[in-house]
Amino acid sequence: EELATTRADSCSSNSTASEDGVAAVDTDVETTREEKNRNTAAHLRYGTEWLHVAYHTTTSILGAPALLALPLAFAYLGWAGGMIMFLASTAMSFYSGVLLIELQDVSQHTTYSQVANSVMGTKNWSKRWVRPFQAIFFVQIAIIIILVTGTSLAEINSFHGPQSISNQGWTVIAGVIVLVLAMIPNIASMWQLSLVGTVSGIASAVFVVIGTAVSMQSGSRTHIDFGKPTTDNADYTFGILKAFGIIAF
Numbered sequence: 001e002e003l004a005t006t007r008a009d010s011c012s013s014n015s016t017a018s019e020d021g022v023a024a025v026d027t028d029v030e031t032t033r034e035e036k037n038r039n040t041a042a043h044l045r046y047g048t049e050w051l052h053v054a055y056h057t058t059t060s061i062l063g064a065p066a067l068l069a070l071p072l073a074f075a076y077l078g079w080a081g082g083m084i085m086f087l088a089s090t091a092m093s094f095y096s097g098v099l100l101i102e103l104q105d106v107s108q109h110t111t112y113s114q115v116a117n118s119v120m121g122t123k124n125w126s127k128r129w130v131r132p133f134q135a136i137f138f139v140q141i142a143i144i145i146i147l148v149t150g151t152s153l154a155e156i157n158s159f160h161g162p163q164s165i166s167n168q169g170w171t172v173i174a175g176v177i178v179l180v181l182a183m184i185p186n187i188a189s190m191w192q193l194s195l196v197g198t199v200s201g202i203a204s205a206v207f208v209v210i211g212t213a214v215s216m217q218s219g220s221r222t223h224i225d226f227g228k229p230t231t232d233n234a235d236y237t238f239g240i241l242k243a244f245g246i247i248a249f
Helices: 002-047 050-061 064-103 112-120 125-129 131-160 167-182 187-218 233-248
Strands: none
Touching: 050 187, 064 112, 064 187, 064 233, 112 125, 125 131, 131 167
């Protein structure tokens, strides 16, 4: 009887411990789920307003330098080659976006590095294979933006007579502007800047279309060649490669 009582008490204790363990696991799972839902809700409130996403996407795709350089790309590739390259680049960009959407967990991933680390299963993978290439790309973009902005400011300054500041001075000013804007903590806090970029990109496209139409209507098309550039083989080859870069960019 004592042995039966001991066994019964042991089974009861094991059952109670098992139930407590299951309850603890369920509580941990529920806590993790609630925390994940809170993080997701906070992320959605903080950085994924659809209108803001539209501003960021339009600004990154409809850049004025790339937009204005498209005629040069089509001049080297022709209408057929240019459209094929344009559609292929669009399809690859769309597919890349779909993959990123499927791989991203909005409660945990807010950067490309976090997505890459999650996919590869290690925290250090992005340090070797993502961030170095991002740094190279960002440095190039920053240099281009500073030079283009400085040149544009100098050109605007020359509209009202002799320049009051040299081109180098305007380039320094452009560098300071880019430095200040780079201190914005995250992309969700700069949607106003993306809105300005969106309006500027659309305005550039409209001005190009209207300016071309006015030029054609006025008959001031003398000495304009709409055919393929007439250069030697080496320059033409590099021109084609440049055209690929323009459309891909």
